[in-house]
Amino acid sequence: xxxxxxxRYTKDHEWVQVNGDIATVGITDHAQHELGDVVFVELPVxxxxxxxxxxxxxxxxxxxxxxxxxxxxGEVTKSNGDLQNAPxxxxxxxxxxxxxxxxxxxxPAEVNALMDAAAYEAYIATQSKExxx
Amino acid sequence: xxxxxxxxxxxxxxxxxxxVHRRLGAKMVNFGGWDMPVEYPATGGLIAxxxxxxxxxxxxxxxxxxxxxxxxxxxxxxALAAVQHITMNDASKLVIGQAQYSAMLYPEGTFVDDVIVxxxxxxxxxxxINAGTREKDVxxxxxxxxxxxxxxxxxxxxxxxxxxxxxxxxxxxxxxxxADLAPIKNYSFTHGIVCGLKNILIARxxxxxxxxxxxxxxxxxxxxxxxxxxxLEAGKEFGIIPCGLGxxxxxxxESKMALYGHEIxxxxxxxxxxxxxxxKMDKGDFIGRAALERAKAAPQTRALVGLEMCERGIARDxxxxxxxxxxQIGIVTSGSPSPTLGKNIALAYVPPAMTALGTPxxxxxxxxxxxxxxxxxxxxxxxxxxxxxxxxS
Numbered sequence: 001x002x003x004x005x006x007x008r009y010t011k012d013h014e015w016v017q018v019n020g021d022i023a024t025v026g027i028t029d030h031a032q033h034e035l036g037d038v039v040f041v042e043l044p045v046x047x048x049x050x051x052x053x054x055x056x057x058x059x060x061x062x063x064x065x066x067x068x069x070x071x072x073x074g075e076v077t078k079s080n081g082d083l084q085n086a087p088x089x090x091x092x093x094x095x096x097x098x099x100x101x102x103x104x105x106x107x108p109a110e111v112n113a114l115m116d117a118a119a120y121e122a123y124i125a126t127q128s129k130e131x132x133x
Numbered sequence: 134x135x136x137x138x139x140x141x142x143x144x145x146x147x148x149x150x151x152x153v154h155r156r157l158g159a160k161m162v163n164f165g166g167w168d169m170p171v172e173y174p175a176t177g178g179l180i181a182x183x184x185x186x187x188x189x190x191x192x193x194x195x196x197x198x199x200x201x202x203x204x205x206x207x208x209x210x211x212a213l214a215a216v217q218h219i220t221m222n223d224a225s226k227l228v229i230g231q232a233q234y235s236a237m238l239y240p241e242g243t244f245v246d247d248v249i250v251x252x253x254x255x256x257x258x259x260x261x262i263n264a265g266t267r268e269k270d271v272x273x274x275x276x277x278x279x280x281x282x283x284x285x286x287x288x289x290x291x292x293x294x295x296x297x298x299x300x301x302x303x304x305x306x307x308x309x310x311x312a313d314l315a316p317i318k319n320y321s322f323t324h325g326i327v328c329g330l331k332n333i334l335i336a337r338x339x340x341x342x343x344x345x346x347x348x349x350x351x352x353x354x355x356x357x358x359x360x361x362x363x364x365l366e367a368g369k370e371f372g373i374i375p376c377g378l379g380x381x382x383x384x385x386x387e388s389k390m391a392l393y394g395h396e397i398x399x400x401x402x403x404x405x406x407x408x409x410x411x412x413k414m415d416k417g418d419f420i421g422r423a424a425l426e427r428a429k430a431a432p433q434t435r436a437l438v439g440l441e442m443c444e445r446g447i448a449r450d451x452x453x454x455x456x457x458x459x460x461q462i463g464i465v466t467s468g469s470p471s472p473t474l475g476k477n478i479a480l481a482y483v484p485p486a487m488t489a490l491g492t493p494x495x496x497x498x499x500x501x502x503x504x505x506x507x508x509x510x511x512x513x514x515x516x517x518x519x520x521x522x523x524x525x526s
Contacts, residue, residue, distance in 0.1 A: 037180050039470045
């Protein structure tokens with residue numbers, strides 16, 4: 001799966017897409033593949049403040065619980081309610097329909113510190129090399 | 134999100150089929166010091182593997198498990214006496230060709246390991262033990278059978294062990310063996326030619342709650358790979374897929390089968406674990422018997438129950454259990470989503486007063502206490518075989 005070039009990416013495998021002062025956040029294709037079939041998602045309700053680098057929720061497969069880290073800071077404006085009954089969207093369409101939350105950015109400059117698509121793809125390539133060693 | 138895999142600290146051990154699992158693109162995990170497949174994403178992954186076993190057939194590499202053979206020395210009867218001394222079930226009830234679920238206990242009545250005891254002969258027993266406890270168990274058996282005239286052999290590295298599990302398992306395996314599988318009862322075994330290999334142990338045992346067989350073939354890589362691919366080939370018509378430890382765990386949990394280090398351990402006794410039906414106090418003395426007698430007379434402080442989550446949330450291994458007042462009263466030993474039931478289930482130790490069906494138990498899941506209730510176990514029981522009616526005249 002291609003990594004959208006207008007998204008930015010974190011070392012913890014979250015993506016963020018910015019539209020004005022609203023950011024949409026999800027986990028990457030690499031992350032959903034590592035996790036396996038998603039069966040449960042715990043997300044914050046609108047109004048909650050998230051802080052870049054701190055956890056804001058969890059995504060769970062049968063075997064694993066994964067904390068999700070906010071790539072940017074701000075206030076949650078929306079949470080993807082579809083994921084309660086259709087958590088598999090995260091596996092099927094991690095970069096679009098599998099989005100997790102929308103944030104009203106408190107510090108838009110934070111996005112600049114994140115990796116672009118090329119850097120992220122290089123990053124996961126090195127991770128795979130280490131894992132199979 | 135945090136990384137799901139962690140790098141190994143010491144070099145993990147590998148089964149003879151390790152290269153095969155990696156070629157199949159399996160997700161590998163360190164389990165008890167073994168580099169094992171947890172699931173095979175290319176053929177569907179954990180949930181698909183679980184469903185394949187329940188509906189048709191799947192195959193597991195369980196070569197990481199261990200094997201200890203105990204045979205009488207010069208005097209007959211010594212192997213049986215040794216096995217009776219170190220295990221809690223009654224091995225004298227086994228005919229040749231029969232196996233039983235049992236356990237080796239510490240003098241305190243707690244678990245060294247659970248084990249399947251196979252009676253290979255009058256004076257010949259095979260104990261199949263857990264992967265993580267191989268060395269501990271071998272040492273324990275050697276130390277505690279010194280006073281018997283018997284020979285103890287660690288055969289763990291001699292076998293590749295495959296578990297073929299599911300309602301179509303017999304049909305599949307019958308294609309590969311000259312042994313007549315239909316008459317083999319549950320927990321019985323035979324020897325026969327499998328994939329052209331002579332004298333292969335074929336046991337109607339397993340850890341999934343489905344019908345199935347475990348076969349023990351020579352552990353050289355070429356033979357192991359040959360048998361594995363023959364099984365997958367023969368299983369194609371049944372939709373077989375390779376299955377990993379992830380599905381192995383969800384299957385055994387639904388069937389309420391204990392996992393060492395979780396439901397049973399060196400700090401849990403037989404009564405607490407609810408395994409009294411495998412503990413034959415009347416068979417004669419055995420290691421742990423005296424402590425179990427004393428424990429029977431004393432008030433029990435905890436008991437193993439099944440839980441079903443009522444509120445959103447997945448109870449997992451090691452999560453705390455609380456009562457309605459919020460006080461911690463127990464712990465989850467194993468917990469997971471159940472692919473067959475579509476619910477989140479768990480096994481947990483709770484006070485005896487809270488074991489009645491329907492009792493609410495609150496599981497601490499991160500910041501929240503989520504409600505669960507005590508339910509009957511096993512959570513899943515395989516459908517009884519329907520015998521075909523005789524044709525009516």
